[in-house]
Amino acid sequence: MTTGGPGSELARGLAAIHAEAFDSPWTARTFAELLDQPGIALEVEGDGFMLVQVAADEAEILTLAVRPSARRTGVATRLIEKAAARIVAAGGRRLFLEVAEDNAAGRALYARLGFEPVGRRPRYYARPDGPAVDALLLARNLSAPLPTA
Numbered sequence: 001m002t003t004g005g006p007g008s009e010l011a012r013g014l015a016a017i018h019a020e021a022f023d024s025p026w027t028a029r030t031f032a033e034l035l036d037q038p039g040i041a042l043e044v045e046g047d048g049f050m051l052v053q054v055a056a057d058e059a060e061i062l063t064l065a066v067r068p069s070a071r072r073t074g075v076a077t078r079l080i081e082k083a084a085a086r087i088v089a090a091g092g093r094r095l096f097l098e099v100a101e102d103n104a105a106g107r108a109l110y111a112r113l114g115f116e117p118v119g120r121r122p123r124y125y126a127r128p129d130g131p132a133v134d135a136l137l138l139a140r141n142l143s144a145p146l147p148t149a
């Protein structure tokens with residue numbers, strides 16, 4: 001995908017949403033560079049987006065962000081469902097991600113969508129106001145249907 005560089009509307013739009021969702025947001029340049037990488041898939045849904053990296057029959061969620069004003073309306077769920085369907089259609093079998101252990105919203109979302117713990121990275125996320133937090137590695141077997149709400 002050619003995005004037109006870090007000043008492109010798409011990269012700037014993704015960076016703006018990311019800045020509302022994370023304390024350490026990624027820049028428009030970072031998004032522009034990522035979008036130009038092979039194997040990167042972007043899902044967009046209104047006020048949210050998700051970037052996925054696909055390699056062979058495995059995929060990883062690189063980031064998932066929904067604007068605070070649009071949360072708890074199913075945006076992230078739809079993004080994950082759409083990405084999962086695309087990955088399966090392309091022959092993918094497993095979807096991985098990392099989530100901070102203190103991210104209650106993310107952990108609840110992923111648990112509801114059938115992701116299960118497969119590992120842990122100790123002290124992976126630095127925190128300005130406290131000790132670093134572990135990353136939990138989660139995975140979902142895409143050959144199983146998504147659980148119904």
Ligand SMILES: CC(C)(COP(=O)(O)OP(=O)(O)OC[C@H]1O[C@@H](n2cnc3c(N)ncnc32)[C@H](O)[C@@H]1OP(=O)(O)O)[C@@H](O)C(=O)NCCC(=O)NCCS
Binds near residue numbers: 066
């Ligand atoms: C985590 C995040 C992506 C969820 O997005 P969302 O669009 O609000 O999620 P959904 O509306 O699809 O939520 C689906 C379910 O997940 C769970 N969930 C989502 N947010 C939750 C919260 N704050 N507290 C508890 N459960 C939550 C609920 O079970 C929810 O269903 P319900 O609303 O019917 O109770 C969003 O809060 C966000 O962008 N957070 C900041 C960035 C982030 O943490 N990204 C993921 C990092 S890996």
